[in-house]
Amino acid sequence: MIGFNLKKGLKGIAQTTVNEENSAEKFAKPMPSAFATPMLVSLMDLAAINAVKKNIPEGYISVASKISVTHLAATPLGMTVTADATLIDIFQNRITFQVNAFDEVEKIGEGTVERYIIDLDKFTKKMLKRKKPREVDF
16 A cells, blocks of 8 residues: 555644525524534534645545534524544544534534545546446345
């Protein structure tokens, strides 16, 4: 396997403003006009991507495999949410991050994100082979 220029402590951030497109109401009604949990998870994952993307060789990417997040507080429309990720563990091509998110008032989320560094071309070829329809007996 190719070597990666990664070390514990690498950090990344991602930021967004809460609006109707990323609110809970976008996913189901009735729901509050607040930052949706799936969007919080996505923002935290993006912070993890940003922490290592400059250190991964061309042709390689990282893909999420496990995400565990607790949504601690609701954030209303118009507020800014900032997620941060810190690389806390490296094992072969598996990388694990501690993630947090804050709005302008308080911490709104915390958890971990696990990602794997993969060869994009090999992954894509393998994935496309799976596209064949399978026979299902009921």
